[in-house]
Amino acid sequence: MLSPKARQIRQMFSSIAPRYDLLNHLLSLNIDKSWRRRAVSVMAAASSHPQCLWLDLCCGTGDLCLEMRRQGDARIVASDFSHPMLRLNLEKLRRRDAVRQICLVEADALTLPFPANTFDAVSIAFGLRNLESPSSGLTEMHRVLKPGGRVVVLEFSKPTSKFFDQLFQWYFFNILPRIGAALSNHDQAYSYLPESVSHFPDQAELAKMFGTCGFDNVSYLNLTGGIAAIHWAEKK
Template structure:
């Protein structure tokens, strides 16, 4: 099945090029972010499991269930990284493609037998109205122009199709939120030094989570990009939130 068209893609680093970049900055230059994720790719999955205390598996299952996908449907998993999330989506019987702008991440997941495409979230290399559903997990935060990315996701989704954004968010309990922010800035980088192949990148992770909008603001931004019936569900006390929406029917 071919879903790509000739839309121009991003200028990715040439395979084998060494870019001396340990972490990205919050202006989220695409080359810096891609380079940073290339640097953490080797131990990315195990690091996520350790840092989330195993909750990453639960978040992936919840994302799949929220999409409501089934056999015969076409699903885009954007910012899929090593495609572990794409494999989870595929247990539904849907045809799922992993897309990411880090070639290193896609390469690290080469053993996972799902279609993979190098793609910039603001210029997706797919035709209009191709997918029944699109999802992005922990990746929208790393795109400089999230409104443009949300509009691109709408463009490639058929009318009536679904969107689910799985992203770190704001804990609902104020006391817990304070403890959580302290963990992000203090404990998370220290734990990452023990398990990650590029621990400095997790300083960016902590900073980007702290700078991210809360649940209501993100819902407003999703609606502003053309999606309808936007709602959210908190997971793990609001550490993560699932935002779901539909592309309006014509």
């Protein structure tokens, strides 16, 4: 049963779904594509063969799982709790003839319908921040991972240079919400984005959270001066 806050988040993503890809690529000047490529290469470095099973959580319209299919040999399950996001994802899979390689599941990332120790790798791109409890999300990912499996998190983070941080915050809080509101027809979704990032742990704090959720060998990599970061870790 979803909480009222989770239902609100689902409603927000469902209403921006038709414009989600366009705004992602426009507002990031297409840089988001290279971030996803990098995240998948971190995943593929751990395990990638036809017997492997990968899970992409909060998959949205499917850009990360399509990149997983491009770079890896694994079988892929992708899940999200927004039906409109999954419908768009499925249309994309059909256009790319990928329906047989990627299985879509409608599910809440905090209560996954999978047994423990199922997946060789689990990813989540720009999803962890939206969960009501990111640490519960990491704990649930830990549960469904096989021992020795890898979790990969791609998320907005904290720019490392003070000057760049100020410049980016100005864009993030002043320009992005206006363009987002105009093109998505949703007043709050693109104001929620910088707000939620500002409340999310920075690189070092997030790395610590992985440790408290039972993960080992936590590492991270800054992307585009720390605007985003990839964290990865292993289940003992």
